[in-house]
Amino acid sequence: MSIEIYSVGDRGITLSVCGEVSLADQQKIWWVGEQIASSDTLKGLIIDIVPGMNNLTLFLNPYYTGSRVEVSQVLEKFWKAANELDLTEKFKGKLVEIPVTYGGEKGPDLLEVAKIHGISAKALVQKHTAPIYTVYFVGFMPGFVYLGGLDPSIHTDRRATPRLKIPAGSVGIGGSQTGVYPGESPGGWQIIGNTETSFFDVNREIPSLFLPGDQLRFVAKDVLL
């Protein structure tokens, strides 16, 4: 797959994969990120390594005097190497089960979403709990995971009017995405349930429960109708 490498001002450089989004390319992105993290050539230059959707942005130290061309070359070299590897096993990550209470007050939009798709609430929950989702990247707010793997038959448009306040732990569907709001937030996703699992805790050694490449399965603790 072809790539683009471009600067984002004086403090960013991005490797972006062209074409359709794929998990295979995302795995290469994670691998390139790992190589960059352990690269001696770029020591002192990299402040953060941030995967996005089929892209990788390096946050650069603006006071570093090294050349940006060198960074592009290193990125390109690692991307080429990634293409030679089979990364399907390497990036299984950890699998964490997330118990969810679906419906009722915890999931105010469950019935409506089921109705939109012409299925029962139970069937919707079944479809939502069946896949093993993959964490493509973490962004937007602390511990917020961008997941791949939502069953296309339950993709659901965001709510016409976003809610001003969604409680922490809300499990939602927004278009082709599903995920969890780790903290209280405004939001437009359809809220189908809630989990008590904390996705982000500053007191943990690694505050974010999930890191890119990890896997997640929702487990129905209860379905309230």
Next chain:
Amino acid sequence: MMEVINAGILTTIQDYGRLSYAHMGVGKSGAIDGVSLHLANRLVGNPGNSPALEVSVMTPVKFLFHQDCWISVTGSNCTIIIDGRGQGWHGWRTFIKKGQTVELKPAYNSGMYSYLAVAGGFDTLKVMDSYSTDIKNRLGGHKGDGSLLQKGDRLAIKKPTHKIIQAVGVRAFSRTYISSTIFVLKGPEFDQFDDASQMRFFEEEWEISSNSNRMGIRLEGNRLMRDKPLEMRSQGVFEGVIQVPPSGQPLVLAAECQSTGGYPRIAVIPQAELWKLAYLPARKKVQFKLIDELRAKEKLEVQQQYLESVEYILAQPQRDQEVYYE
């Protein structure tokens, strides 16, 4: 101990920010004007990255000191009133006696933010390697949970590591900044905007919306349009990136911006120009001028040389009364 008598609208503890957690969804936060924060700290003998107060000086703010303390105020050109009478000086360190108050008041064309540092630094919690207050994500600051300072809050002050003998001032980097011109680099999606929009972005003045904060500075003007809209995928973003959402009104990501975003980026403010964001109160006009990376680097070098000259002044034996000011 320093007590908050009047907290104003937006007073927080800030340092350089939480630099390396964007991959967990945690943005940098930190001071909007890192140069002034550094300066305030160095004036009172602290490391530049020590926690100090960032004060929005659009409303009056007042503190009571329960101990003797050297302080410094840098950043916007607000009015500084010590003990209700004496006028304080920007870019100077001043000795405050136990029981005295320090008040910062809005002044004409003063900008948005000032920085108040105390010798020793404030003794607050470090969360994820930073003292910075991240209001939106409820991290850091004086309680560790992203709280703004409020009336009655008391902040402990660490014991200074060395003794200061006399007041010293330095020439401010930002003092004379009134032109509201910010030099920017082209953003990755610059070429997707139509020719008229590309020109307008640089030629027109943009008004700062009152709907701006530490997360983002909204600009108002003629709508910018793209004639080659390509799909954007979420990717890492940071302070200074200028996005154009579908409204066509640019949004400058500020210190407390989110870690990833997906709007097209027409321009990016380089490190050397970021401090200017602290001088843009609502309704002020700003204009962008294009520079290349080499110029941006030169500007950063000038800034570094300035800070080095400050270090030199501060390192002089104080009995020589070396004072350097405008």
